[in-house]
Amino acid sequence: MSQPKYRQIASELRGQIVSGALREGDRLPTEPQLQERYGVSRNTVRDATALLVHEGLVQRVPGRAGGMIVRKTASLTFHAHRAEMPAQPMAETDAWRSEVEAQGYEASQDFFLMIQSLSPDLAERLHVEPDSDAVLRRCVRYVNGQASSLQDTYYPMDLAEMVRELLSSKDVPQGTTRLLAERGYEQTAYYDEYVSRMPTPEEANLLGLQPGTPILLHIRTGYTEQRPVRVSFNVFAGDRNQIVATHGDVRIIARFRPEEAAR
Amino acid sequence: MSQPKYRQIASELRGQIVSGALREGDRLPTEPQLQERYGVSRNTVRDATALLVHEGLVQRVPGRAGGMIVRKTASLTFHAHRAEMPAQPMAETDAWRSEVEAQGYEASQDFFLMIQSLSPDLAERLHVEPDSDAVLRRCVRYVNGQASSLQDTYYPMDLAEMVRELLSSKDVPQGTTRLLAERGYEQTAYYDEYVSRMPTPEEANLLGLQPGTPILLHIRTGYTEQRPVRVSFNVFAGDRNQIVATHGDVRIIARFRPEEAAR
DNA sequence: CAGTGGTCTAGACCACGCG
DNA sequence: GCGTGGTCTAGACCACTGG
Numbered sequence: 001m002s003q004p005k006y007r008q009i010a011s012e013l014r015g016q017i018v019s020g021a022l023r024e025g026d027r028l029p030t031e032p033q034l035q036e037r038y039g040v041s042r043n044t045v046r047d048a049t050a051l052l053v054h055e056g057l058v059q060r061v062p063g064r065a066g067g068m069i070v071r072k073t074a075s076l077t078f079h080a081h082r083a084e085m086p087a088q089p090m091a092e093t094d095a096w097r098s099e100v101e102a103q104g105y106e107a108s109q110d111f112f113l114m115i116q117s118l119s120p121d122l123a124e125r126l127h128v129e130p131d132s133d134a135v136l137r138r139c140v141r142y143v144n145g146q147a148s149s150l151q152d153t154y155y156p157m158d159l160a161e162m163v164r165e166l167l168s169s170k171d172v173p174q175g176t177t178r179l180l181a182e183r184g185y186e187q188t189a190y191y192d193e194y195v196s197r198m199p200t201p202e203e204a205n206l207l208g209l210q211p212g213t214p215i216l217l218h219i220r221t222g223y224t225e226q227r228p229v230r231v232s233f234n235v236f237a238g239d240r241n242q243i244v245a246t247h248g249d250v251r252i253i254a255r256f257r258p259e260e261a262a263r
Numbered sequence: 264m265s266q267p268k269y270r271q272i273a274s275e276l277r278g279q280i281v282s283g284a285l286r287e288g289d290r291l292p293t294e295p296q297l298q299e300r301y302g303v304s305r306n307t308v309r310d311a312t313a314l315l316v317h318e319g320l321v322q323r324v325p326g327r328a329g330g331m332i333v334r335k336t337a338s339l340t341f342h343a344h345r346a347e348m349p350a351q352p353m354a355e356t357d358a359w360r361s362e363v364e365a366q367g368y369e370a371s372q373d374f375f376l377m378i379q380s381l382s383p384d385l386a387e388r389l390h391v392e393p394d395s396d397a398v399l400r401r402c403v404r405y406v407n408g409q410a411s412s413l414q415d416t417y418y419p420m421d422l423a424e425m426v427r428e429l430l431s432s433k434d435v436p437q438g439t440t441r442l443l444a445e446r447g448y449e450q451t452a453y454y455d456e457y458v459s460r461m462p463t464p465e466e467a468n469l470l471g472l473q474p475g476t477p478i479l480l481h482i483r484t485g486y487t488e489q490r491p492v493r494v495s496f497n498v499f500a501g502d503r504n505q506i507v508a509t510h511g512d513v514r515i516i517a518r519f520r521p522e523e524a525a526r
Numbered sequence: 527c528a529g530t531g532g533t534c535t536a537g538a539c540c541a542c543g544c545g
Numbered sequence: 546g547c548g549t550g551g552t553c554t555a556g557a558c559c560a561c562t563g564g
Contacts, residue, residue, distance in 0.1 A: 004533060014464075030549070041535045043306075046550090054317050054474065056461040062550045063543040081510075127519050189511035191520065195338075196459035196479035196501035198319040201277075211317065214477030214501065216459035223515045238459035238477065245508065247344075248452035252486045256390050257454065267552060293530070304554045309531090325531045326562040 006047035028068040056212040080245040092175040112138040113169040125231045133157040147207045153232040187222035214238040269310035291331040319475040343508040355438040375401040376432040388494045396420040410470045416495040450485035477501040
């Protein structure tokens with residue numbers, strides 16, 4: 001029945017956060033203050049606050065003016081469909097940019113192009129031979145100068161040879177989905193997977209993730225009538241993003257969620 | 264540049280895991296062995312392994328025959344659409360059950376019914392007054408006897424009074440979506456949100472989550488032509504579930520993913 | 527019983543960054 | 546300078562559980 005001390009301390013602090021006694025951005029008591037208040041050693045205090053850190057509730061900030069502060073949960077909404085439908089007049093990247101800006105933030109992105117040998121898993125998704133080559137187009141997306149998500153899209157090499165723009169390290173002005181459609185590779189079916197997991201150290205580094213921040217992974221495989229033509233891995237910082245998808249008559253939803261009417 | 268000791272140790276162990284030198288279910292060296300090997304104190308060893316635990320890679324098991332073992336990443340696939348489309352002959356719960364069983368697991372569930380006053384957030388989603396009552400139907404779903412996900416669905420009270428079966432603490436045989444459709448409340452639009460976050464202690468307890476396990480949250484608001492009629496919160500243990508949604512012509516996808524043909 | 531991890535103490539020195 | 550958190554040590558006792 002009796003909880004260990006560090007859990008009791010964590011519970012009490014957590015209660016103050018979820019009840020609103022401590023608000024976003026507020027500072028928790030310092031470690032010496034918590035030692036004093038609960039009559040425990042510093043390590044016990046740290047065990048307690050480590051729990052809160054790994055729950056994503058609290059962030060530790062070193063330095064004289066630092067401390068432990070209650071994290072913010074600002075969330076950017078990403079629409080899984082807006083950027084994708086061939087009928088759309090807008091390129092993917094522009095769709096993402098306009099979405100971010102419509103939500104009042106500043107958007108920018110970095111682009112990379114690589115040629116990679118396909119892992120068995122990826123080869124199966126693209127229905128090509130393992131170890132065959134693919135074009136990897138990576139896009140790191142920044143919101144207010146802070147890395148927020150990244151997108152890795154793989155195209156089979158034989159397709160890239162038919163649509164040479166995919167091999168250019170420049171942005172495709174009209175968006176790759178439209179480009180492919182113009183060349184006769186219109187994607188008419190999507191297979192979407194959603195996964196939640198902890199980041200690899202590399203992802204945590206790329207996205208500047210605090211401890212206790214999971215990632216939201218959206219994997220989209222796009223099919224023409226004939227074959228899969230690409231697979232995209234969208235890696236979102238879980239504390240700063242959510243994904244929205246709609247089905248059926250969007251006009252009904254727009255009546256109750258005006259922000260959805262935006263197109 | 265120099266990494267702290269505990270990170271170096273964690274990196275080395277992580278490398279053995281991701282490279283496959285240590286496989287799922289394998290035991291890591293014990294804490295005394297790691298102290299010896301790296302010449303550090305026990306706390307430093309624990310700091311190192313705590314990192315791996317919170318990355319979801321490793322699970323600690325107390326007891327004589329315990330140790331630290333590499334976690335499994337078995338993943339159940341949940342189709343966001345199968346259970347929902349009014350054309351489906353199958354009830355929601357049965358759809359879930361058959362999906363689990365088709366993947367070779369054993370399925371069971373517990374059901375609860377509660378009446379709750381709506382928070383402002385929920386009231387807005389359902390487009391009713393804050394503090395008005397709603398029916399909450401909770402379903403805890405078990406796979407192989409282990410809690411795997413839970414679903415909380417809220418219906419506005421005025422709707423439940425028109426469709427009294429919603430107030431019964433028994434399962435609705437044909438599924439609530441079909442029931443509502445039969446009574447003239449056919450859902451023709453969905454608003455789906457996907458979120459990744461760390462669990463609350465309550466969720467961790469309900470789902471038996473190990474430290475370092477995030478949850479995948481799927482929020483679905485269902486609309487008839489007239490209004491929102493329900494909002495469902497699907498809480499999935501991130502280490503054991505993924506969600507799949509398809510768009511467009513499913514037959515194309517089925518050609519390359521035979522398991523999708525199962526409907 | 528013996529060996530695993532779980533909790534806790536009382537110290538120490540360091541890196542950082544505002545005043 | 547000096548107070549914050551970051552890292553690390555060397556101990557201690559406990560709870561659990563298979564042999």
